Amino acid sequence: MNDVVICLLNPAGVAGLDRAAQGLAGAGRRLAEKLGSQLQAIVLSPQGPSPAALAQEIARVVDKVIVVDQGEYQPEVALSALAEVCSQVFPAAVLLGNDTYSQEVTPRLAYRLGGAAVGDVVEIMVHEQALRVSRQVYGGKAQATIELKRTPAVLWTRSRSFAPANRLSEPGDITELSLDVPLDTRTRIIERKRESQSEQRLEEARVIVSGGRGIGGPEPFNDELKPLAELLGAQLAASRAACDAGWVPPTLQVGQTGKKVTPDLYLAIAITGASQHMAGISEAKNIAAINTDPDAPIFKHCRFGIVEDYRKVVPLLRQKLIALQNS
Amino acid sequence: MNIIVCIKQILDPEIPAREFRVSSARREAERGNANLVTNIFCENALETALQFREALGDTKITVLSFGPASAEDSLRKALAMKADAAALVINDTISNPDPLTVAQVLATAIRKLGSFDLVMVGREAGDWGAGQTAGLLAEELGMPCVSFVDRIEPMNGGLRMKRQTDSGWEVLEAQTPLVVSITNDEHNVPRIPKVRDVLMSYRQPMTQWTLADLRYEIADDTYYEVVDLSIPQKESRCEFVTGDTLDERVESLARRITEVTSAL
Numbered sequence: 001m002n003d004v005v006i007c008l009l010n011p012a013g014v015a016g017l018d019r020a021a022q023g024l025a026g027a028g029r030r031l032a033e034k035l036g037s038q039l040q041a042i043v044l045s046p047q048g049p050s051p052a053a054l055a056q057e058i059a060r061v062v063d064k065v066i067v068v069d070q071g072e073y074q075p076e077v078a079l080s081a082l083a084e085v086c087s088q089v090f091p092a093a094v095l096l097g098n099d100t101y102s103q104e105v106t107p108r109l110a111y112r113l114g115g116a117a118v119g120d121v122v123e124i125m126v127h128e129q130a131l132r133v134s135r136q137v138y139g140g141k142a143q144a145t146i147e148l149k150r151t152p153a154v155l156w157t158r159s160r161s162f163a164p165a166n167r168l169s170e171p172g173d174i175t176e177l178s179l180d181v182p183l184d185t186r187t188r189i190i191e192r193k194r195e196s197q198s199e200q201r202l203e204e205a206r207v208i209v210s211g212g213r214g215i216g217g218p219e220p221f222n223d224e225l226k227p228l229a230e231l232l233g234a235q236l237a238a239s240r241a242a243c244d245a246g247w248v249p250p251t252l253q254v255g256q257t258g259k260k261v262t263p264d265l266y267l268a269i270a271i272t273g274a275s276q277h278m279a280g281i282s283e284a285k286n287i288a289a290i291n292t293d294p295d296a297p298i299f300k301h302c303r304f305g306i307v308e309d310y311r312k313v314v315p316l317l318r319q320k321l322i323a324l325q326n327s
Numbered sequence: 328m329n330i331i332v333c334i335k336q337i338l339d340p341e342i343p344a345r346e347f348r349v350s351s352a353r354r355e356a357e358r359g360n361a362n363l364v365t366n367i368f369c370e371n372a373l374e375t376a377l378q379f380r381e382a383l384g385d386t387k388i389t390v391l392s393f394g395p396a397s398a399e400d401s402l403r404k405a406l407a408m409k410a411d412a413a414a415l416v417i418n419d420t421i422s423n424p425d426p427l428t429v430a431q432v433l434a435t436a437i438r439k440l441g442s443f444d445l446v447m448v449g450r451e452a453g454d455w456g457a458g459q460t461a462g463l464l465a466e467e468l469g470m471p472c473v474s475f476v477d478r479i480e481p482m483n484g485g486l487r488m489k490r491q492t493d494s495g496w497e498v499l500e501a502q503t504p505l506v507v508s509i510t511n512d513e514h515n516v517p518r519i520p521k522v523r524d525v526l527m528s529y530r531q532p533m534t535q536w537t538l539a540d541l542r543y544e545i546a547d548d549t550y551y552e553v554v555d556l557s558i559p560q561k562e563s564r565c566e567f568v569t570g571d572t573l574d575e576r577v578e579s580l581a582r583r584i585t586e587v588t589s590a591l
């Protein structure tokens with residue numbers, strides 16, 4: 001069978017793979033094993049101080065690394081470069097993560113390779129020579145299994161929900177490829193702005209403290225939830241209602257129309273748990289909730305919870321957590 | 328400037344989970360008593376187009392939909408919101424068309440509509456949520472594409488737009504013609520049409536085509552096929568922390584949280 005390729009687009013050039021890249025490599029490796037083929041990685045336009053260290057890190061989990069440095073990431077050039085490298089590899093499947101660039105490029109890459117694309121994939125299967133994937137549909141209310149009818153399958157995945165790959169005893173080869181992709185200035189990114197609270201992406205967070213409409217305003221997010229999140233080493237997130245109200249920036253939004261997150265613990269505070277919101281956290285390992293309404297749908301998905309006003313719970317919870325951390 | 332906004336009519340995504348059913352035989356959601364509504368991101372796209380016209384003037388907005396005859400309602404609503412023209416490609420043959428089919432049909436209809444500078448679509452639909460229309464449409468039309476845009480303004484000989492990314496936002500400049508996918512933002516909340524405009528919308532002309540009118544032929548090699556659709560049973564039993572006082576209950580909550588987080 002043909003190889004499986006994972007793509008890292010514009011990754012931060014730092015030592016160590018983030019959880020998304022590890023999950024992507026894990027998903028790629030298991031698929032390659034099922035197909036009896038090899039796993040390759042394309043690293044496109046790595047940024048930052050040490051792209052070489054990143055390539056070496058990836059080489060520990062894949063059989064071959066192709067580094068393509070096209071300079072600053074620009075969508076049209078990136079697409080052409082990826083299509084060119086992929087068409088040389090002739091892969092059975094191309095897997096990408098769930099970052100903005102990966103989501104954007106996936107259907108177009110499939111089109112250029114004569115393949116078929118599916119996004120937000122949480123499971124990849126081989127069924128009688130064909131690839132099948134599963135993903136959520138209808139805002140998380142249903143799960144679909146989709147069979148791809150063209151090759152390659154180009155998939156962007158909720159990569160963090162896949163188990164990481166094992167390290168190889170012998171690292172894979174690293175090749176640097178320079179491509180002669182024509183300049184395409186029809187679109188240009190002229191400004192990039194980070195707005196998140198930390199360098200970590202919400203999709204990468206292992207613990208998330210999230211607030212909903214019941215929080216009531218921007219101040220409690222700042223004064224109550226943020227310190228709680230810091231105490232837990234957690235990222236702060238919010239429901240659509242809280243973002244729409246302007247209490248927190250839209251980059252913090254979790255749900256069908258926001259981020260799809262996969263933390264080990266998702267602490268939902270004053271969030272009812274509408275299916276729109278649940279669509280964003282269905283792959284969370286543990287959900288816990290603080291809510292005044294014992295019938296709130298969120299509790300149906302919780303491992304544990306407390307029925308109480310968060311205003312009473314959160315300050316006390318912070319004290320208790322500090323006491324536990326010190327004991 | 329000529330703008331085409333593609334819109335999709337879907338089953339109301341706000342129906343509660345307990346009323347939601349699927350037909351595993353047809354591999355589609357059951358309609359039940361749910362309303363059909365315009366997909367929210369499509370309305371965000373139309374709103375963005377309307378604001379662009381208000382800023383620039385001299386802009387024609389055509390709304391286009393590919394769907395069942397009932398999709399006429401979504402187009403009428405778009406006319407009531409003050410789109411200039413509407414066209415419907417009635418899908419009388421393909422059940423649950425895949426993303427490539429949708430893009431090919433829309434591209435065929437767009438070429439038949441005539442010249443255009445900008446095609447806008449919603450980021451994804453609240454039913455299947457494939458999120459592929461913008462990308463595939465751009466490829467079909469041989470144009471560049473910018474995704475997750477929430478604001479567009481005219482610029483010398485082109486467009487300047489802002490889009491949402493994982494960690495913040497980006498500003499892009501682009502030449503036309505161009506395809507963009509629109510996401511929601513506090514600035515593009517769809518306007519509510521006036522009652523008078525709703526009534527008026529039913530008197531406005533609407534182009535209607537069948538797939539035969541477009542000479543669209545269904546490809547032999549499909550893109551993908553939904554082979555199973557089911558409702559996952561994922562409910563878990565919540566353990567409500569116990570204790571006689573609030574202090575005890577919160578203590579217990581803190582312990583449970585610490586158990587989970589220290590296991591990491």
